[in-house]
Amino acid sequence: MNKYLFKRPEGLYFEPGDFYLDPKRVVQKAVITHGHADHAIAGNKAVWCTAATKSIMRLRYPRMVSTLFTVPAYGEPFYFNEVKVTLLPAGHILGSAQVIIEYGGIKYCYTGDFKLREDASCERFQVEPCDVLITETTFADPLYAHPPEQDELSKLEAYEKPT
Numbered sequence: 001m002n003k004y005l006f007k008r009p010e011g012l013y014f015e016p017g018d019f020y021l022d023p024k025r026v027v028q029k030a031v032i033t034h035g036h037a038d039h040a041i042a043g044n045k046a047v048w049c050t051a052a053t054k055s056i057m058r059l060r061y062p063r064m065v066s067t068l069f070t071v072p073a074y075g076e077p078f079y080f081n082e083v084k085v086t087l088l089p090a091g092h093i094l095g096s097a098q099v100i101i102e103y104g105g106i107k108y109c110y111t112g113d114f115k116l117r118e119d120a121s122c123e124r125f126q127v128e129p130c131d132v133l134i135t136e137t138t139f140a141d142p143l144y145a146h147p148p149e150q151d152e153l154s155k156l157e158a159y160e161k162p163t
């Protein structure tokens with residue numbers, strides 16, 4: 001079913017559109033899912049991402065001013081050749097996006113990091129039916145046992161800024 005998506009040293013590459021998904025090395029065309037450093041590196045020639053991810057990247061990499069950004073809204077399609085691409089909320093951090101790729105009658109969904117639970121800090125995850133699901137599960141490993149959310153929020157509320 002998959003004859004278009006390849007794992008290269010630079011990252012996941014969608015050949016018919018000649019673009020990368022969250023590349024690990026600098027490339028000409030990158031679709032970036034969110035602003036965390038393991039997904040958004042500095043120096044890509046052209047970047048497609050949400051407006052919030054662009055802001056996070058510009059804060060994180062202030063010297064990357066020459067990067068050409070395209071910032072479609074969630075649900076607004078854009079194209080690489082005949083390849084239709086749409087960003088949908090991933091619920092991970094502010095501006096995080098899943099990347100929906102449609103080509104040759106096949107719909108791919110690259111989730112990037114995502115979270116299903118509602119979170120007031122970002123847009124809620126949107127479920128999208130697809131033919132091919134590309135995902136990662138860093139925190140699904142049983143090694144990670146996250147404390148209850150309310151306990152963590154209570155710590156933040158109790159935190160006093162040092163004087």
Ligand SMILES: [Zn+2]
Nearest residue numbers: 034036092113
């Ligand atoms: Zn992340």
